[in-house]
Amino acid sequence: MTANMVGIALALFGGIVVGNCMSPIKRIKVWPWECTWLVFSFVSLLLVPVSLCFYAVPGWPALYWGLTARDLYPSFAFGFGWGVAQVLFGIAIRRLGMALGFTVVVGLGTVFGTLIPFLAHRQGSLFAGRGLMLVCGCALMTLGVGLSGWAGQMRDFRKHESSAANYLSGFIIATISGVLSSMLNLSLSFGGGISEAAVKRGAHSAVAVVAIWPIALAGGLIPNFFYSFWLLIRNRSWNNFRKPVPDGLWSGLMGFLWISAVVLYGLATYQLGPLGDSAGWAIYQITMVLTACMAGVIAGEWKNASRPSVTAFLVSILPLLTATVILAKATK
Template sequence: MTDVQLIGLAVVILAGVFQGSFMLPSKWMGGWAWENYWLVFAAAAYLICPWVLAMATIPDLLGVYRDVSAGVVLRVLLFGVGWGIGAVTFGLGVEAIGLALGFAVILGVAATSGTLIPLLVRPPSDFTTAQGVVTASSLAVMLLGVVVCSFAGRWKEGAPAATSRRTSYRVGLAICVMSGLLSACGNLGFAFGEEIYRRAAGPDVPEYLAPNALWPLLTPPLFLCNAGYALYLMRRDGTARNYRDPRSLRNVGFGALMGVLWMAGMALYGIGADRLGRLGPSLGWAILMSSMVLVANALGVLTGEWRSSPGWARRRLAAGLALLLVAIAGLGYANSLQRDDGGSGVGSASGADG
């Protein structure tokens, strides 16, 4: 693996640290329902941060959009809608079965589908048999790790905390699987929106910052889906009054922090995936998802989610996390096997050039 690819791998893992921890501030909120803080988070993560980041790094952002074909913009927006529905169900799934287990199931499914679809639809011409074998094996190990983590969480079915949740464990698990499938649309929008960040790259925009031009188009559908559902819940349950709680100002700060952490992770993913080369948006996505699961589970354990769990559940969780670490190592090795085609970058980041 080249130095550039090693840097890309490190940046993608760092992105996973940010993405895996973005839900943590929700544990410190009081007096708010899920829909209250999710609306604040959605505004920060999906509206404010993407535009601030793009405007700060892409001098002629609107000019880039004018030059892109309408078909590409529509495709990115459609992927954003799917991603938005996945984000809504993400929050509900994590609330139903917990931070650690919810992240494991959702991101394991998202990693697999988000990795395989770009490879199957637009396979790179220099993708070797060895890479295919290692990638498939690593994804299999990743899925096994997710299954083991899911079995570890079965103790939650009889846990006292489970009775206070809005949904049962089994329903929450199903929501998480659906969320994982839809959340893969985020990577598909990145992989198939290559024309946008290719046009953004130029003398004033380094190639590794060019993907920032994509987020303002990909994330607004996420805001509409998430904000619409949050407002519906507030109207149905009368929880809008929670904003009058004395702790609301602090909660707004925590919700905004969630948004900043989320966007920081996605921005770093764009940079790291570019550095990984032609397979960045496929293998990089799986590495991102795996590192997010590890970080989220570590935070879940540190914040006491598993304090009352039986010993067998903790052992299974540890085994599942170990499998995810093996999967990350395997995916990194698969990326190192790609042939040296003279460089990486925006021009080859989608995994195919035609």
């Protein structure tokens, strides 16, 4: 199996894992959202990344001491921006509903996260060769996600009613969240100085990318932690931590699955070569959407849906699959 095929497989597998990472939340019965999210954030953004670096990167965390702010700041800042996107995503979903909110956030996050690294690293023209394939893949992905969101709106029309003011503010928040959500990928794309330092310390070049995550995700931890902390104080929900089982275990599992998917994607970027952080990101995101769609079908979310909404949902899968094939070819 070639490195390219390994990279595509890792990106696909990562997308499948992240598409299912929130499934345990359905089993949480007592804890409010802020308790769940605090544990999720601690496990996914701090505990696992730090533990992984201790295991995979020789001399960690001393390698950071020899780096300049110019090496560390981009990944941290982009990670912080992504963390803000996570908080805004939850607000957008409450105002727009899952279907439309997910469509806007994932669509924008994929396009920006795919095209910005390509342009920033000057890997060619957007309208020729691989660049054109990236643009076509993003366009098809946007079409597929848009159709999926439209189908979800038709399905949930009676379940979710929103005032004009709520809708407009929700759409603005979702747009900001979508743009900022691409920063998780940008934190990796612009963290080359960190991974190079890890290689010099003796880390294998294929796994050196994990040294970026503690810096990037530390940035993401800040807004997630403080938002959860603020909700805990406002809602006076601290007492729920006195009963950590089973809700705490499900929350931790969510965090472990999410960071596992992120690590798989990071490993995929190395195997995919120069376009790993562009086409690889799009493949990862598309697989996440497809997995979430299939999970919804299995969970019976479309059981009583109208025929037009089911038709739109089924049609949306074709451009997503086509986009995955085109983007995979762009990495060769």
